[in-house]
Amino acid sequence: xxxxxxxxxxxxxxxxxxxxxxxxxxxxxxxxxxxxxxxxxxxxxxxxxxxxxxxxxxxxxxxxxxxxxxxxxxxxxxxxxxxxxxxxxxxxxxxxxxxxxxxxxxxxxxxxxxxxxxxxxxxxxxxxxxxxxxxxxxxxxxxxxxxxxxxxxxxxxxxxxxxxxxxxxxxxxxxxxxxxxxxxxxxxxxxxxxxxxxxxxxxxxxxxxxxxxxxxxxxxxxxxxxxxxxxx
Amino acid sequence: xxxxxxxxxxxxxxxxxxxxxxxxxxxxxxxxxxxxxxxxxxxxxxxxxxxxxxxxxxxxxxxxxxxxxxxxxxxxxxxxxxxxxxxxxxxxxxxxxxxxxxxxxxxxxxxxxxxxxxxxxxxxxxxxxxxxxxxxxxxxxxxxxxxxxxxxxxxxxxxxxxxxxxxxxxxxxxxxxxxxxxxxxxxxxxxxxxxxxxxxxxxxxxxxxxxxxxxxxxxxxxxxxxxxxxxxxxxxxxxxxxxxxxxxxxxxxxxxxxxxxxxxxxxxxxxxxxxxxxxxxxxxxxxxxxx
Numbered sequence: 001x002x003x004x005x006x007x008x009x010x011x012x013x014x015x016x017x018x019x020x021x022x023x024x025x026x027x028x029x030x031x032x033x034x035x036x037x038x039x040x041x042x043x044x045x046x047x048x049x050x051x052x053x054x055x056x057x058x059x060x061x062x063x064x065x066x067x068x069x070x071x072x073x074x075x076x077x078x079x080x081x082x083x084x085x086x087x088x089x090x091x092x093x094x095x096x097x098x099x100x101x102x103x104x105x106x107x108x109x110x111x112x113x114x115x116x117x118x119x120x121x122x123x124x125x126x127x128x129x130x131x132x133x134x135x136x137x138x139x140x141x142x143x144x145x146x147x148x149x150x151x152x153x154x155x156x157x158x159x160x161x162x163x164x165x166x167x168x169x170x171x172x173x174x175x176x177x178x179x180x181x182x183x184x185x186x187x188x189x190x191x192x193x194x195x196x197x198x199x200x201x202x203x204x205x206x207x208x209x210x211x212x213x214x215x216x217x218x219x220x221x222x223x224x225x226x227x228x229x230x231x232x
Numbered sequence: 233x234x235x236x237x238x239x240x241x242x243x244x245x246x247x248x249x250x251x252x253x254x255x256x257x258x259x260x261x262x263x264x265x266x267x268x269x270x271x272x273x274x275x276x277x278x279x280x281x282x283x284x285x286x287x288x289x290x291x292x293x294x295x296x297x298x299x300x301x302x303x304x305x306x307x308x309x310x311x312x313x314x315x316x317x318x319x320x321x322x323x324x325x326x327x328x329x330x331x332x333x334x335x336x337x338x339x340x341x342x343x344x345x346x347x348x349x350x351x352x353x354x355x356x357x358x359x360x361x362x363x364x365x366x367x368x369x370x371x372x373x374x375x376x377x378x379x380x381x382x383x384x385x386x387x388x389x390x391x392x393x394x395x396x397x398x399x400x401x402x403x404x405x406x407x408x409x410x411x412x413x414x415x416x417x418x419x420x421x422x423x424x425x426x427x428x429x430x431x432x433x434x435x436x437x438x439x440x441x442x443x444x445x446x447x448x449x450x451x452x453x454x455x456x457x458x459x460x461x462x463x464x465x466x467x468x469x470x471x472x473x474x475x476x477x478x479x480x481x482x483x484x485x486x487x488x489x490x491x492x493x494x495x496x497x498x499x500x501x502x503x504x505x506x507x508x509x510x511x512x513x514x515x516x517x518x519x520x521x522x523x
Contacts, residue, residue: 052414071414071419072415073419077417081415090412097401101401102417104416106417145416
């Protein structure tokens with residue numbers, strides 16, 4: 001049985017229908033990328049899974065439990081975490097407070113030292129307020145805040161966007177280590193090369209519909225699919 | 233007649249009323265910052281604190297019991313109000329929220345008028361704080377000095393709750409981004425209930441501490457509601473330090489202008505608010521606007 005099973009998911013923004021009968025599944029320890037053009041519905045899919053956007057119909061099962069329509073805090077407690085595209089760091093809290101807050105209600109939280117081993121930069125900046133961090137540091141903190149809850153599945157929404165190449169490499173290495181350690185990840189990313197190199201399987205979403213499912217190797221051999229749906 | 237002694241005395245008056253305004257405004261600002269609801273019944277919370285305390289005083293004769301009872305009563309009213317009514321308005325337009333809290337304020341004021349009448353009620357200060365104290369450079373009513381100390385201690389307690397406890401950490405995070413707090417597994421509705429209760433209790437506490445200075449009547453909170461809004465705007469919406477700074481500034485402006493001409497005191501306050509809005513629309517210590 002898959003860790004995450006989504007079927008017939010429909011989401012709206014007001015009267016605007018954004019996701020149409022989305023079906024997807026993610027196996028335990030799997031890294032799945034969700035690719036698509038701007039506005040295709042990638043972020044909305046992640047937000048609908050997390051309960052930040054409440055889906056109007058469909059099923060989302062996490063480890064066998066139905067979570068569609070549940071509030072975000074319940075979904076978080078059941079083991080899902082979303083790292084938002086905008087990072088949404090609490091600027092008035094310092095780095096350590098951001099991490100502690102994130103772990104408060106987690107059943108099995110990581111010790112702080114484990115977080116700091118993974119992100120030594122955050123340890124150096126543990127007293128700094130969220131507003132004083134660079135973009136890369138904010139992204140590390142956003143990922144750390146998700147990991148401290150020891151989630152069953154992490155949804156990463158464009159984690160490399162707007163970051164310097166050297167920071168992207170660092171974060172990719174972290175993601176790879178996490179994947180090797182068995183962390184289940186759903187990744188939304190505009191950086192196609194990064195997404196293909198990290199993932200085991202790829203869904204392509206187009207105008208709110210799942211248009212294609214393939215492995216990264218299959219996509220590399222069929223560039224016309226990437227061209228058709230992603231314009232690359 | 234302007235004199236040096238008069239000036240110092242008025243500054244002291246300003247400090248006392250400013251600290252009081254700071255406490256009431258702190259309650260209003262954390263509620264608005266966290267829940268996004270502008271509570272127009274906040275003046276009624278101030279009034280209910282005064283009445284709750286007065287009833288307790290009538291039965292026990294104890295100032296301490298009166299302060300505790302007034303505060304706890306308003307805390308419970310705040311929690312009940314959030315659970316019973318306000319919660320159903322989070323996803324509704326701001327004008328609906330304004331109307332419902334304004335309406336609740338009227339219900340509270342007229343309810344109290346119905347039960348206790350319109351005449352003022354007196355809650356005397358405790359025995360040890362009666363009379364006047366010679367400070368060396370001036371004599372001053374002892375209870376006002378005590379009230380200043382009590383309110384400063386309350387502000388300090390509120391500061392410790394907000395900045396030194398985990399609950400405070402959640403509240404500060406919630407003021408910035410309550411959706412993200414929810415995504416991290418924290419039930420924001422429980423946080424909202426608690427914040428509404430604490431915010432209301434701050435006003436209620438101020439209401440009973442103020443009762444021996446200005447005797448209470450059902451509409452005693454109306455003037456404070458308006459002043460508190462001005463304080464929050466001057467200090468910065470959602471900012472606790474802003475509420476304290478705004479309160480102290482407002483207290484001095486009101487008091488020092490009264491020394492020259494009381495008729496202009498509130499006008500000066502609104503001029504100050506207008507200047508802040510023109511040159512620093514976020515308020516003196518305000519940060520980025522909420523979503």
